[in-house]
Amino acid sequence: xxxxxxxxxxxxxxxxxxxxxxxxxxxxxxxxxxxxxxxxxxxxxxxxxxxxxxxxxxxxxxxxxxxxxxxxxxxxxxxxxxxxxxxxxxxxxxxxxxxxxxxxxxxxxxxxxxxxxxxxxxxxxxxxxxxxxxxxxxxxxxxxxxxxxxxxxxxxxxxxxxxxxxxxxxxxxxxxxxxxxxxxxxxxxxxxxxxxxxxxxxxxxxxxxxxxxxxxxxxxxxxxxxxxxxxxxxxxxxxxxxxxxxxxxxxxxxxxxxxxxxxxxxxxxxxxxxxxxxxxxxxxxxxxxxxxxxxxxxxxxxxxxxxxxxxxxxxxxxxxxxxxxxxx
Amino acid sequence: xxxxxxxxxxxxxxxxxxxxxxxxxxxxxxxxxxxxxxxxxxxxxxxxxxxxxxxxxxxxxxxxxxxxxxxxxxxxxxxxxxxxxxxxxxxxxxxxxxxxxxxxxxxxxxxxxxxxxxxxxxxxxxxxxx
Numbered sequence: 001x002x003x004x005x006x007x008x009x010x011x012x013x014x015x016x017x018x019x020x021x022x023x024x025x026x027x028x029x030x031x032x033x034x035x036x037x038x039x040x041x042x043x044x045x046x047x048x049x050x051x052x053x054x055x056x057x058x059x060x061x062x063x064x065x066x067x068x069x070x071x072x073x074x075x076x077x078x079x080x081x082x083x084x085x086x087x088x089x090x091x092x093x094x095x096x097x098x099x100x101x102x103x104x105x106x107x108x109x110x111x112x113x114x115x116x117x118x119x120x121x122x123x124x125x126x127x128x129x130x131x132x133x134x135x136x137x138x139x140x141x142x143x144x145x146x147x148x149x150x151x152x153x154x155x156x157x158x159x160x161x162x163x164x165x166x167x168x169x170x171x172x173x174x175x176x177x178x179x180x181x182x183x184x185x186x187x188x189x190x191x192x193x194x195x196x197x198x199x200x201x202x203x204x205x206x207x208x209x210x211x212x213x214x215x216x217x218x219x220x221x222x223x224x225x226x227x228x229x230x231x232x233x234x235x236x237x238x239x240x241x242x243x244x245x246x247x248x249x250x251x252x253x254x255x256x257x258x259x260x261x262x263x264x265x266x267x268x269x270x271x272x273x274x275x276x277x278x279x280x281x282x283x284x285x286x287x288x289x290x291x292x293x294x295x296x297x298x299x300x301x302x303x304x305x306x307x308x309x310x311x312x313x314x315x316x317x318x319x320x321x322x323x324x325x326x327x328x
Numbered sequence: 329x330x331x332x333x334x335x336x337x338x339x340x341x342x343x344x345x346x347x348x349x350x351x352x353x354x355x356x357x358x359x360x361x362x363x364x365x366x367x368x369x370x371x372x373x374x375x376x377x378x379x380x381x382x383x384x385x386x387x388x389x390x391x392x393x394x395x396x397x398x399x400x401x402x403x404x405x406x407x408x409x410x411x412x413x414x415x416x417x418x419x420x421x422x423x424x425x426x427x428x429x430x431x432x433x434x435x436x437x438x439x440x441x442x443x444x445x446x447x448x449x450x451x452x453x454x455x456x457x458x
Contacts, residue, residue: 054341057334099331283338291338 019223237267266299
């Protein structure tokens with residue numbers, strides 16, 4: 001079934017971030033109130049909730065924001081093709097029918113793969129409107145030679161990737177080398193051209209929330225279109241406290257420049273309940289716009305399966321076994 | 329709203345407090361509560377009960393015993409008598425009782441929260457942390 005996505009997630013309706021010169025004074029003034037962050041993150045779930053048909057609708061929206069991902073050493077063309085088929089048709093047709101969403105061309109937000117798989121994915125998604133995102137710049141550690149990291153971006157763009165997820169050099173954050181970090185991301189952004197850049201900060205390795213805040217701000221100043229929490233390979237990936245810090249920086253950057261930057265949590269989000277928490281935080285902190293795939297993406301693979309089970313439960317009142325939903 | 333409409337608006341929707349479990353518990357007690365004195369439920373010496381109402385609807389929830397000075401005196405006497413034994417079990421013994429009490433409150437926190445709230449003027453999210 002050739003679903004043509006109506007999402008258009010890579011073409012933002014708002015102006016694209018062109019970046020601004022590095023503002024060291026602003027960075028110096030950044031402070032994070034840790035106990036306030038933890039309290040807000042932990043109580044938000046008790047303040048807001050979505051149930052029943054509202055929960056079903058929110059979960060469908062979450063599906064439209066998923067960057068369906070496979071980044072394993074044993075990836076093959078066959079696996080990528082299967083993933084792309086799932087991206088085109090993420091929910092079983094009969095469930096979509098029961099939810100009244102058959103005519104909405106629901107697809108995932110993107111498919112995310114390593115460079116070598118970009119061409120396969122682009123071909124498998126042809127005509128669907130779903131963009132291919134490539135992880136790049138020596139993902140996940142990001143410590144390959146700089147010139148090769150830039151070339152990697154150029155190669156993925158040439159192969160048809162419309163989005164590039166780069167990794168920053170975490171060492172620059174840990175040593176406070178803000179200029180080096182800024183210049184690096186700026187160079188990556190230039191190499192992207194029309195392709196959109198998501199800057200992976202590796203928040204689990206940045207140690208303090210103040211570092212997370214600074215790295216977020218620098219990435220945006222350097223021209224990132226999205227800031228992303230993690231590679232998914234760290235021991236701690238996306239959490240609500242880290243999310244809160246990053247979205248507050250997004251808000252600050254918007255106040256400074258008028259540009260809207262997207263946010264992508266990645267790694268560790270495997271249940272539908274988890275993702276609702278993130279969506280609620282986006283709506284509460286940044287507003288309705290940040291629930292759409294042009295400003296909010298989710299780096300996930302098994303999450304889709306859990307959402308499908310929740311949707312089936314909503315429709316039929318029973319939980320299904322995994323094998324009742326097409327493999328992704 | 330249809331699911332497609334909610335998908336577009338992403339509104340929160342209602343999440344109403346469900347008081348059924350509290351109502352069931354009150355019914356199970358015959359909608360009448362006596363005084364708990366000397367380890368037993370006892371009728372009040374005053375012979376009087378007052379009505380507890382749901383202020384949102386005016387609905388009568390239950391009758392609750394109204395203690396008078398004789399009831400208070402009886403309770404104080406029972407407590408004084410119990411104090412000797414309570415002291416005798418020592419700090420560790422008392423701690424075990426208090427811990428068990430705390431665990432019982434924790435286990436029943438949702439019920440306590442909702443039973444407490446339907447008789448008050450507050451709207452609750454049902455979150456037992458508050």
